[in-house]
Amino acid sequence: MTQPLLEVKNISVEFKTRGGALKAIDDLSIDVQPGEILGLVGESGAGKSMMGAAILGLIDPPGRLSKGEIWFKGRRIDQNPETLRGCEISMIFQDPLVSLNPLKKIGDQLVETILRHKQMSRAQAIDRARKGLIEVGIDPERLNAYPHTFSGGMRQRVVIALALAPEPSLIIADEPTTALDVSVQAQILELLKKLCRGRGTSIILITHDMGVISETADRVGVLYSGRLAEIGSTNQVLKSSKHPYTQGLVASTPKIDPASFGQSLYQIPGSMPKLDAIPTGCAFHPRCTREIEKCSQERPPMMKNTAACWLLEGTRQGI
Amino acid sequence: MSFITAKNLTRHYDLSDPWIVRQLTFRPKRFLTAVNDVSFSVEKGTTYALVGESGSGKSTIAKMAVGLLAPSAGTITLDNHNLNDPNLSPQNQQAMRRRIQMVFQSPYASLNPRWRVGDILAEPIQSFDLIQGAKNQAKRVDELLEQVGLSPRDAKKYPHEFSGGQRQRISIARALSSQPEVIICDEPTSALDVSVQAQVLNLLKSLQKEFSLTYLFITHDLAVVSSVANRIGVLNKGALVEEASPKDIFTNPKQDYTRMLLNAAPKML
């Protein structure tokens, strides 16, 4: 096993409120291997965006990383993440409208990013910026254009170019295609895949869309109530899910499949608990159709490196 | 028997510069055609899905169907009555409005944040003068809440106390309160999580059965449509490019655009 690029060890993110501390992320551990695309899937409030923010140290008070460590390339980074931001670890956000400065030409924004992280002359930086634009499929003559002259999909391409400019080892993409049309979404995902495979960059792809995961990610982690419910290869997690929540999620996703025409969708009963009302034991147990007594008493650890579920206990332990 | 009929429905937007600018620069008037000569018909009790990307005109058609926007040309009629007819008397207009309601996309913006849920649901009942007396109205509100899977206790709460999926249920309850025959669903689940989406779609389905509702379902998500629609119309830049049953659209798409949409949709393994 090669050394992981990013190791998140038992982190918790807490928010201090009048009523006490709320845990947005609770004792979560996950790794990212070099060159892989890791999907983080979960519904709203599960904590997936919080994860991305936590890695880059972008959590604002009253929230904070209350526990755990984050290691990147063998160095601990949770104490001072600023040095890596934008340089070794880049981020792509959901809304291309607000990720780009509307008052600056995109060329200027690209060059500024390049010069911040790499030593080179301005002319060289401009050249790099042009190459970057070509790579994402934009005419380099548009270096002097303003963001509002681009469509949503094109803007997201610019954002990708910006993220790739400092040649990071890891890109955190937080719902990069949610605001885009389906046809454009497919193109952007293809682009991301191609560019990252080509450079060996890892991606943490945060989304709520199982379809996006299925087409793009190598491995996927399923989050529920700030905890990791399941982790594994995409194939494994989607086709033979072990955690009842994952199974429910997959079953309730509408599919383009002649067999499912006119059928009612499977629905998971209830809804994700609010942060101040997380059940004891397994966070999912009140909605689980297969819960056993232990589920409401003790929180299940990650079993067999696959799913955090008591139902997997008793089957052979080990890696 | 066609219940909702769109005939040559067209809608232009005038994007011209102001008159004086045009005089000085000799620019011609510019129009944007959001909906271009669209015709379709929906049978009573069925669900017709209008699928398209942003800018396809689907929301515009929804607004015209409900009377929020007047067509530039063509008509859209409900049971042969035209909601956009300028000669309609206020009473007739109100009677028409009762029969057709809408569920909106955003669970956050579709309920007045300053009103209690009970008042939000009672308002249509009062406006259409369906039930008299506060007590009877309150009973009907409780009934509506239960029909969408919520509880009468929720009538006292404010919208922000509910999750997105629950808010959509409240929206659906509001649409049901006038006992309509048609509900226009404008991307009702696009803003919801997958598991919540399933609940809301199933709810819509069961309500359709129970009350013999006719749905015009607007969406950009082909997969969602496969589980709810009896018939699908594909819109591209304001024009209806293909129309068929779900089975035909998915197994044998005839138009390039439809094929492109199908291919682009992320597929589950």
Added chain:
Amino acid sequence: MKRFFSSDFFYDFMRSPVALVSFLIVLFLILSAVFAGIIAPTNPFDAASLNLMNGFTPPMEPNLFTGDVFWMGTDDQGRDLFSAILYGLRISLFVGAMAVALATVMGVLLGLIAGYMGGWLDNLIMRFADIQMTFPSILVAMLIFGVARGILPPELRDEMAITVLIVSIGLSEWVPFARTVRGSTLVEKEKEYIAAARLIGLNRWQIMIRHILPNVLNPVLVIATITLALAIIAEATLSFLGVGAPRTEPSLGTLIRVGQDFLFSGEWWILLFPASTLLALALSVNLFGDWLRDKLNPRLK
């Protein structure tokens, strides 16, 4: 009521020294004004009770002729300054509050109409607002005041002075309300719950008042508080200039004007006490308004 006391707002309020102190000062001043009749040792406007010999008595010193002691001294006509200030506070607060009420109602209504109806009406209202804003509000108030005075027959002038004062200050302060409410209206208008209201056949006024109004009122409270401070100062300014509350019914501004005449001849108290009271009032209202604005702002999500 209970919900308010257990709310985040109240919690923060109790923990902010600025908010607490300024609020308490304002409360104290308001109560003093309301109960002026009971607290004041004399009625300074009852001409019969005045003793000219009491004039120019310094604070807390017995008068050379009558031996009476006055907490804050007396003015040139023997009026007890303490009582005069209490009654003056009343006028200042009354005029301020009523002017703000007028400005609020007018501004909110015009803002709603401009925002929701749009078109030429919106243009008309907003251009009018723009024109008015090019003049300092004091000048606008003076203009309206002067015009009103010119129209009114002389017997009514003094009586109506307070009313005219209220109207002129109120009419000069409506614009910030209108602009803010118009902006919020434009945003709310596009939201789907308004479309839903149209779908059940509500007319424009019903939608504006029932649905939009409750949602655009948030910033209004803050603007009203800050405008109150402005109105109080405006009233004081007008009275100071001689075009406001008359000497027969003086407000704090009038008292300051009177005091100013005597400042350099040594009777400092006639100016100092009314001025300090005005300062305390305006400052506290301002500080509270500022705190309110910061508190309510991030929560406007």
